[in-house]
Amino acid sequence: AQSVAQPEDQVNVAEGNPLTVKCTYSVSGNPYLFWYVQYPNRGLQFLLKYITGDNLVKGSYGFEAEFNKSQTSFHLKKPSALVSDSALYFCAVRDRGSNSGYALNFGKGTSLLVTP
Amino acid sequence: EAQVTQNPRYLITVTGKKLTVTCSQNMNHEYMSWYRQDPGLGLRQIYYSMNVEVTDKGDVPEGYKVSRKEKRNFPLILESPSPNQTSLYFCASSLRVAGSYEQYFGPGTRLTVT
Numbered sequence: 001a002q003s004v005a006q007p008e009d010q011v012n013v014a015e016g017n018p019l020t021v022k023c024t025y026s027v028s029g030n031p032y033l034f035w036y037v038q039y040p041n042r043g044l045q046f047l048l049k050y051i052t053g054d055n056l057v058k059g060s061y062g063f064e065a066e067f068n069k070s071q072t073s074f075h076l077k078k079p080s081a082l083v084s085d086s087a088l089y090f091c092a093v094r095d096r097g098s099n100s101g102y103a104l105n106f107g108k109g110t111s112l113l114v115t116p
Numbered sequence: 117e118a119q120v121t122q123n124p125r126y127l128i129t130v131t132g133k134k135l136t137v138t139c140s141q142n143m144n145h146e147y148m149s150w151y152r153q154d155p156g157l158g159l160r161q162i163y164y165s166m167n168v169e170v171t172d173k174g175d176v177p178e179g180y181k182v183s184r185k186e187k188r189n190f191p192l193i194l195e196s197p198s199p200n201q202t203s204l205y206f207c208a209s210s211l212r213v214a215g216s217y218e219q220y221f222g223p224g225t226r227l228t229v230t
Contacts, residue, residue, distance in 0.1 A: 032216045042179070043206055043221035044159075051216040090158065104219060106151075108158035 002027040002095045006107035013081045013114050021076040021110045023091030033074040034092040034104070035065055044090060050074060061085070081114045090110075118143045120222035122207050128228045131199055137192045137225050139207030149174070149219065150182065150192040152203040159206065165190055190226045197229040 003026045013019045025031055033052060036044040048059025056068045065076045076089060091107040120141045127134055140201040151174075161174030163198040165184040179201055190202065190209075194201060204226050208219040 034218060036221075041224075043223045044208075044219075045221070046218040048216055049216060103163075104149075106159040108156060 001044055002093055002105050003095050004091050004105050004107040006077045006091055010111045014057050015114050015116050016080050016081050019078050019081040021089050023074045024072050025093040027093060027095040029095050032094045034091045035076050038088040083114045083116055086114045120123045120207055120209055120220050122222040122225050123224040126226050129190055130230055132196050139190045139222060140188050145209035145211050149208045151206045154203050158205050199229050202229050
């Protein structure tokens with residue numbers, strides 16, 4: 001079984017400050033990990049993914065995420081938040097060794113609010 | 117432009133009246149999937165398709181049907197909609213069935229069943 005937890009329903013950050021959106025996962029094997037962003041009235045957009053290799057993954061719009069196997073975490077980060085980063089963020093996991101139907105398990109989402 | 121399209125974007129209907137939400141992708145993707153998004157529950161997979169004529173149930177398939185007669189289309193059918201199917205629905209596709217390929221999402225269909 002695979003699952004994702006996003007422990008914070010909402011994260012509030014002042015513009016210009018660093019932001020972190022947390023994600024922990026549970027898989028039986030090794031994971032593929034993804035972050036998606038959803039702007040109001042829009043579909044989800046892919047931000048970045050971890051497959052293998054370097055634990056620090058860089059993605060779109062200046063976002064990055066750090067894979068930590070020992071803590072089973074994949075936190076999303078950005079050094080300097082923008083008001084336009086305000087959106088709903090989803091972490092997702094797929095167990096690369098699983099025959100579970102190739103499902104991508106999503107977290108419940110974290111609402112990021114960046115204030116001017 | 118590479119995209120996933122869904123129609124309609126908004127739909128209000130009554131209990132029991134059959135409806136179809138269409139989904140089409142122009143990227144020649146093998147894998148397509150339907151999700152529903154509900155507050156506090158995130159995205160839950162309804163059905164997915166690994167290729168033409170190959171479909172399977174996701175986590176919440178009850179009350180839904182799908183078909184995959186062509187590679188580009190993956191309609192979602194509600195034979196007898198009920199109010200608990202009021203939700204925001206997303207279609208998604210990806211290049212390959214499994215592995216590290218990210219999914220591309222449509223803009224969503226907001227369905228209200230009264």
